[in-house]
Amino acid sequence: MSADPSRLPPPPPPAHDWALFLDVDGTLLDFAPSPDGVHVPADLIDDLRRLHDAFGGALALVSGRRLETLDALFAPLWLPAIGLHGLQRRDGGFAGHEAPREIASVLAAARALGAKYPGVIVEDKGITIALHWRNAPAAEEPLHEFASSALIELPGYCLQPGHDVLELRPDGHDKGDAIIALLQSEGFRNRYPVFIGDDLTDEHGFEAVNARHGISVLVGMRANSAARHGLHDPGAVRAWLREAARLLAPEAVR
Template sequence: MSSRHPHLPLPPAVAPDWALFLDVDGTLLDFADAPGDVAVEPGLIDTLAILHGRLDGALALVSGRNLAQLDALFAPLHLPAVGLHGLERRDDGHVEQHARAPALDGVLASARALAAKYPGARIEDKGIGLALHWRGAPAAEEPLHEFATSALIDLPGYHLQPGNRVIELRPDGANKGAAVLDLLALPPFHGRRPVFVGDDLTDEHGFAAVGSHGGFGILVGSRQPSVARYGLHDPAAVRAWLDDSIA
């Protein structure tokens, strides 16, 4: 299958002066029906380790997953990372996290009861927020959307974040782009050309952030419109592009 994006040109190879920000699900990794079922392709961890070294540490994962999940997936790597769409951030060993809302436990129990009516639907407790997945149960999309909207009454200061067959309940005040801008103010990212690779609507904040600092976005998949300058067909194409960049 072609690595080309249907609307955008292929990106150049990773350059040594870049600060590289990589989304995970749908970008580095292929989607699975349940978040815990994703697989890290053989060789990807070695490729990331090599790139991390060549960029003098200026490579970060930027994900909707939490930091603990990212570390488990990419062990033994312990990369700079943004988790939960910006609600967690780790740079140079320092970790910043938002607090969990007390009302979230009751919302979680109700969400799980609803999902149980739709085999294949999943409720993911992210600690600070919740993700309601219907990739394995398309019929659950509308009821999960309605539930998430109504749950905002009990969660002041939260909002809905739509994604690829998922909707999340998450606190206000953070997104991937804001977290990327925070990292760009710090070594080893400061002063480099920032590049963000992602697939989802949540990654548009990242594309805009790097664009404001002389960089560009790389969109994975065929979603349109996007402010990304370049594109790749799917996660397999992303992995091949990264491999080619270290060859």
């Protein structure tokens, strides 16, 4: 684990034989007051398209969002992607999981609790529930207590912490699993894995690429990460991607 994220070196210049995996919120995109409030710059979509082509299609989003949401955010791009922290696959399946019937009552109870704390967002992702307190710091402890007790009603579920959010989700199938699965698929096989992420949910991805002698890149100043390279914030990530597109597809960058 890295002790001082401020001393992590930046990632090296890209190469055509990379397989590039990208987290979204806090990595490609700046955080917003609500998940629906994020902004996707038009030039980011252009750079992702150029890099997708330069890597022969081996560029994927690995996110906690649903695939349907990712596709809407990055339209007209339709990139290789994994959603819900590794649970959701591009084929529409949920990696062997189905939402239990009890999740409806847990969701209703979460919304009732959230209503007591203005600013709390209870995000229904179908098979998972995310509890956001970024705009209501006083709700952090009550939401943690609620989520812990909700596990009694949701056997096989676990708690996934993140930036001012706690998610109730089925256990297993993390971002590291997703990256390994993609590396075994056509278009990604025998490529050099690179993963850029910011949150605790991304640590499994860092460990997966490190084990395969790849490049792990932490975004931000969080300590105790397995990442071996660093970028300061999403703006620095977008600038790095812009330069990568210039280096790998110079004829395509205006």
